[in-house]
Amino acid sequence: MRNIFAEALYKAATTNPDIFVVVADISPAGSMADFSRQYPDRFINVGVAEQSMIGICAGLALKGCQPFAYTIASFSLYRPFEFVRDDLGYQNLPVTVVGMGAGVIYSTLGGTHHTQEDIAVAGAIPNMQIIAPCDPLEVEEAVKYCAEQKNGPIYLRLGKSGEPELTKQAIEPWQFGRLRYLFRGTDICILSYGVVMKHANEVAKILLKEGKSVSLVSAHTLKPLDRENIENILSNHKKVIVIEEHAPEGGLSSRTKQIAWDIHAGCELHCFTLKDAFIHRYGGHDDLLAAHGISVKDILREIR
């Protein structure tokens, strides 16, 4: 994802001279190197100084620029949280805070590098928009939106590298603020976002093979959440499954449950999230997800 992110941002920056990239000693490789060579004045490395990364982005935006703040998610959002809230949220500035390697992708680096509650944290800030693309193609679309919009700040939640393309055949286009069906069925709907969509996709494919009629939906925009279409999903399917790489509170699961209660939904609702716990486990990304109880096997066992 980060390479596609860099490529898409480089593309946007060649036509939009207001785009700045402000990084905190972490930079996506690939096209970002071209960007920094070609536009050295618009690529700023503040060093390991995340508070000023956000403050400088705010200052740039106050003067009409379109900045992107980039580093690992725990350092772009948690470390300078009050700057994100005051400088970007309170002043409602069009700055994109890129959280790279969100969730538990940094599976060998431990809890200091995990963002299990980032959507809850970012989503609690008024004016904040949240986008979590599920594959490189959605990253491309999301960057296009972030590079042009003037609505306010965005938390762009990214994975890392090697994510498969899952939306090439999607039956609906990417549109900010709108859920999109990747494919559509009538019985079961799987709702997910971000890198863990790979699990959602796998579960869906297995259920399809078993002859079930399955929808797979990307909820790439977490804020504002497409409430209307979540209501439709809850009304039009017998079983709805939410899979997310996020703590139980403040993410898609809790919001979906809330909406289900509000509309007296009659469907079954299963939610799979990270645990509300620091688990002190290592291994690959899938190992961490499994340790949190959201492996494909776990999911299938629970929903059958």
Next chain:
Amino acid sequence: MRPLADTYDPKAAALRCLNFRKRILEISQQVGALHIGSAFSCAEIVECIYYGLMRYSGEVNTLVDTFIMSKGHGCMIQYVILEAMGILTKTDMEEYCTPHGRLGCHPDYGNPGIEASTGSLGHGLPMAVGMAIAEKRKKDPGVIYAVLSDGEIQEGSTWEAIMMASSLEINNLVVFIDNNDFQSLGRTSETHPSFYPVDQKLSAFGWETVEMPGHDSLNIYRTIDARSGKKPMAAICKTTKGKGISFMENVPIWHYRSPNTKEYEIALDELRAAHPGVDF
């Protein structure tokens, strides 16, 4: 682009500062929510920025330079200056901190003349650096002026921005440190002796620095006007918290307290006595 007046007249500046202090005292009788001591501490600095240093492309509301009150709690001095310039209205000031008003104890971005929301310390300088970078893209970049408190440069984010400003060779940034030596729990020089000397720390980071009295308008003007323009500049201004009113000077309670009617009258008498011949 030019300053408001062709020459910066210290007598006119003194008269303006007198009127600003008087106006702030007046407002203190409307509502008990303002930081008088902090505003009086930087009155001469902010006056000099608006009336001497900043450039305008036309009249008063066409600033090409930018001012950020990083020590947001001292913003009453900025408000009364913006009122005097006609950028804020008399009604704005009458409705200060009331349910009908738009002005509060800290500057809010979006209000006339307010370029950034401050109030939480340590935010102004990073934003000022970002603004300075954006301005540098112009052929004739605007200068960013910021006033910080001494307590504020205990914030790590301020030092992050200090490091970046010089590393990025920003030369259109002038920072005033309102060094009144007071913060909530006491004298900075007593609670944090290692804080001083401040100017050497900034010089070591590659800034052009100067230490100067913070209530001498003409000296402030001349010193900043003569800056090299090659580096970011910091002026450490030795000031007195509550300057101008004897019972407020260096008395921590006046960080936030508003005078009662009797204290208000005494304060006005003191200002009158200090400016003989001025029509009050």
